[in-house]
Amino acid sequence: MLDYAVIHKAKDKLANIGDLVTAKRNDLSALLKKQESDWNNIEQNKKIKVLQDFVDEYDKISRDLDDFLELTTVCAENELVDEYARVNQTFNDFYVKTLLVGKYDSCNCVLNITAGAGGTEAQDWAEMVMRMQCRFAEQQNFDYEITDIEEGDGAGIKGASIAITGVNAYGIFKSEAGVHRLVRISPFDANKRRHTSFVAIEVIPQIEKTEYKVDEKDLRIDVYRASGAGGQHINKTESAVRITHLPTGIVCTCQNGRSQIQNRQTCMQNLLSKLEYIYYENERRKLKNLQPIQMKIEWGSQIRSYVFCPYTLVKDHRTGAETSNIEKVMDGDLKMFSDAFLLHNQGEN
Numbered sequence: 399m400l401d402y403a404v405i406h407k408a409k410d411k412l413a414n415i416g417d418l419v420t421a422k423r424n425d426l427s428a429l430l431k432k433q434e435s436d437w438n439n440i441e442q443n444k445k446i447k448v449l450q451d452f453v454d455e456y457d458k459i460s461r462d463l464d465d466f467l468e469l470t471t472v473c474a475e476n477e478l479v480d481e482y483a484r485v486n487q488t489f490n491d492f493y494v495k496t497l498l499v500g501k502y503d504s505c506n507c508v509l510n511i512t513a514g515a516g517g518t519e520a521q522d523w524a525e526m527v528m529r530m531q532c533r534f535a536e537q538q539n540f541d542y543e544i545t546d547i548e549e550g551d552g553a554g555i556k557g558a559s560i561a562i563t564g565v566n567a568y569g570i571f572k573s574e575a576g577v578h579r580l581v582r583i584s585p586f587d588a589n590k591r592r593h594t595s596f597v598a599i600e601v602i603p604q605i606e607k608t609e610y611k612v613d614e615k616d617l618r619i620d621v622y623r624a625s626g627a628g629g630q631h632i633n634k635t636e637s638a639v640r641i642t643h644l645p646t647g648i649v650c651t652c653q654n655g656r657s658q659i660q661n662r663q664t665c666m667q668n669l670l671s672k673l674e675y676i677y678y679e680n681e682r683r684k685l686k687n688l689q690p691i692q693m694k695i696e697w698g699s700q701i702r703s704y705v706f707c708p709y710t711l712v713k714d715h716r717t718g719a720e721t722s723n724i725e726k727v728m729d730g731d732l733k734m735f736s737d738a739f740l741l742h743n744q745g746e747n
Contacts, residue, residue, distance in 0.1 A: 502603035503569030514596030521554030533730025540564030568603040573739035575601040576701030610674035624653035
């Protein structure tokens with residue numbers, strides 16, 4: 399039996415986001431006006447497309463809901479099963495997009511991946527996680543670049559940083575922040591024993607116009623030769639940069655740029671973004687009487703488990719979202735976890 403109350407609730411939810419849609423229409427109009435004199439601004443054109451798609455999708459869903467309710471007056475219930483499922487799924491997919499209204503949700507972001515203790519097994523898991531996140535970025539039509547990587551001892555990686563560029567990149571990827579746990583029969587164990595490994599992911603928004611200021615005396619800047627396959631500039635000059643913020647111990651590195659100046663600019667931007675983000679989060683948590691944000695990764699509790707043996711299961715421990723199709727998840731299909739996280743935390747914004 400179809401629950402038509404779900405469609406009425408969907409219409410009510412659409413009505414409740416009327417102010418958001420109006421704001422999006424106003425932003426779109428302003429950008430279209432700017433576009434008349436600046437057609438070649440790629441970032442601006444991307445924002446226009448995202449806003450236009452959002453507005454068009456809202457209008458279409460509004461019409462679909464009205465049309466479906468009209469059909470209920472003239473069609474038998476068994477004739478509406480497929481249309482009910484389509485309209486409901488379309489609305490749910492759109493509604494998740496309306497939750498991307500956090501202060502930094504529209505920003506680009508940086509993912510810092512760190513292998514836990516466990517040697518080769520943990521380092522191999524870190525490389526698998528890095529690939530999974532890159533594939534997720536591709537599926538979301540985001541651009542990404544691995545800005546820093548530390549090769550593992552024999553296999554895998556000890557750590558990596560990935561810069562992800564796209565509208566709402568941080569809003570979508572913030573669900574990946576935390577400790578990811580792997581359970582499998584290790585391919586590196588001759589006795590074929592089951593191993594548990596951990597990888598931590600830190601997700602930081604890239605804030606274009608940060609107001610955070612740092613004193614030069616609070617920074618330690620180190621330069622070194624970039625690692626990697628080599629090339630005309632890489633490995634021949636000390637182009638890689640590491641900046642340490644002494645009061646907090648926060649470290650940012652970058653080595654993918656062609657010059658030390660370029661890497662230093664990227665490093666500094668990432669550091670300022672991280673410091674402003676931490677400051678904002680701590681202020682927000684004070685208002686809610688929550689614990690301040692942790693400066694160091696805590697390995698005690700994981701956000702998600704990936705079990706390859708004795709059964710296959712990926713489960714998010716924050717939202718309860720789970721699937722047994724672990725191959726699809728490892729190939730970057732993380733949308734169900736991102737959507738579940740946004741719905742679970744929709745009151746935060």
